[in-house]
Amino acid sequence: MNKHNLPVCDYEGSDYQQSFWDSGERVYEDTVEAIALRRLLPPRGEFMLELGAGAGRNTSRYEMFNRVALLDYSRSQLEQARDRLGASERYLYVAADVYHLPFVDGIFDGATMIRTLHHMMDPQLALLQVRQVMSLGGIFVLEFANKQNLKAMLRYLLGKQDWSPFSKDPVEFANLNYDFHPKTIRCHLRTARFEVEKQLTVSHFRVNFLKRHIPVGVLVRMDALLQWTGRLIQISPSVFSRCRAAGKAHGSGEGLFKCPACGNPLQGLKKDLNCDSCGAVWVYREGIYDFRMPGG
């Protein structure tokens, strides 16, 4: 399978934000993720790329950046984000595929990818694409779903689960939903020329019984303490890493966008963009740029 036919887990038309977050009893998860982000993001920055932004649940947590580009494959998720955050100059809404980023090299000094890598059949390729659009020294905060979590280990050891949480290969627990081994992700990050500076383990108490019987404030405080252990051992279902873009600088050319089909820089803003190299036309409608390639 090459970059051009990698499948996308499409959230088009999904009520993910409402059903999973707003009414899904996930205050605990949302709060501990906010704490991890605060601990890992830099104090200030210029231009942040939020990959797999969804309906913008986290976007207001990036106030230290002057501008934020929200990228998601689903246009309807971006419409929800735009309705929530507004159409200010601060936000750029971009429908595109992580595997085919429509930005010129090296323009972002910050990036996040939260609850999105777990939809990537080819996480290595995804991370290489992210590094390409980041400037040298930029900070990338990555969250991934950890297969080597305590619950999976116990289930495996009790014979209730057939896949091993200790093996380095990903496990696809539902269609296009993957849990990864921390060592595998570290290896992918190194290959993509990211240096991991900090690692936090998050959501240690993501267990319905505990959430029902222990006040959320207590769980949050305990999780906040345990997050620091992520440097040494990772047995929580979610891992956050602060990574610095290393290696060589990807020279920033002129402009913002490039054609995701052929790589040619695109001129113009707030209008349909024509590629004068391959002839592709990328539509701009109601504040959202659409760079989705035909056929995914």
Ligand SMILES: C[S@@+](CC[C@H](N)C(=O)[O-])C[C@H]1O[C@@H](n2cnc3c(N)ncnc32)[C@H](O)[C@@H]1O
């Ligand atoms: C689980 S949601 C997470 C949304 C948000 N980051 C959050 O934490 O609330 C995953 C998002 O990733 C997007 N996504 C999945 N595969 C993608 C791809 N290949 N390119 C761009 N976005 C993708 C989906 O459309 C969805 O909105």
